[in-house]
Amino acid sequence: MKITLAKIKEHNPCIDGWEQILAAQGPDLDREWPLVEAFDSNGLEHVLWALRCLPEHSRLWRKYAVWCVMQVDHLLPDQRSMDALDIAWSHSDCWATDAELAAARDAAWAAAEAASSDARDAARAAALASASDAAWAAAEAARYAAWAAAGAARDAAKAAASAAASDARDAARAAWVSANDAARAAQKDKLIQILSAGEWVQEDGR
Numbered sequence: 001m002k003i004t005l006a007k008i009k010e011h012n013p014c015i016d017g018w019e020q021i022l023a024a025q026g027p028d029l030d031r032e033w034p035l036v037e038a039f040d041s042n043g044l045e046h047v048l049w050a051l052r053c054l055p056e057h058s059r060l061w062r063k064y065a066v067w068c069v070m071q072v073d074h075l076l077p078d079q080r081s082m083d084a085l086d087i088a089w090s091h092s093d094c095w096a097t098d099a100e101l102a103a104a105r106d107a108a109w110a111a112a113e114a115a116s117s118d119a120r121d122a123a124r125a126a127a128l129a130s131a132s133d134a135a136w137a138a139a140e141a142a143r144y145a146a147w148a149a150a151g152a153a154r155d156a157a158k159a160a161a162s163a164a165a166s167d168a169r170d171a172a173r174a175a176w177v178s179a180n181d182a183a184r185a186a187q188k189d190k191l192i193q194i195l196s197a198g199e200w201v202q203e204d205g206r
Helices: 005-010 015-025 035-040 044-053 055-070 079-092 098-116 122-139 142-164 169-197
Strands: none
Touching: 005 015, 005 044, 015 035, 015 044, 035 044, 035 169, 044 055, 044 169, 055 079, 055 142, 055 169, 079 098, 142 169
């Protein structure tokens, strides 16, 4: 799966990310190179951001969004969120209608909004937010799919990290950092797999 610096520049990247990738890949803006190489110079957030530069692969970004959320699906207390994930996945394969997706998306957002009032359960609130991101990725135009995939990845990692925290302040912080890092590492590995293969690689389940 290849990209050019010109495509990245068209989307107004942040200064730090642009300088890093330019130093690694420049100066020919029109030369194609594998996007997976961006991990040699840039972090996961920058590569997630760059997915928007390849809207022709929005179906993959939508699947990636759902996959990220499924890593914390045990934290989803509301069946509406699980239903939204199933329909978002089906929609990416043209097995669910736009109307079915819209209804599932609205229900997932309603579940997330209801949970946001209970700040005591940060893990579940973050998981619900990640499900809403995945539904948004599937529902919106291709140019927004990558943005929502990045949001789903972020919120899923936050959910995993929050769930790992304990009551003791120092232990909670250490658990949060460890779980967040583990979630982001898994997300990075999955994205590298997708970018290297140029297609969705089926594993157990999804």
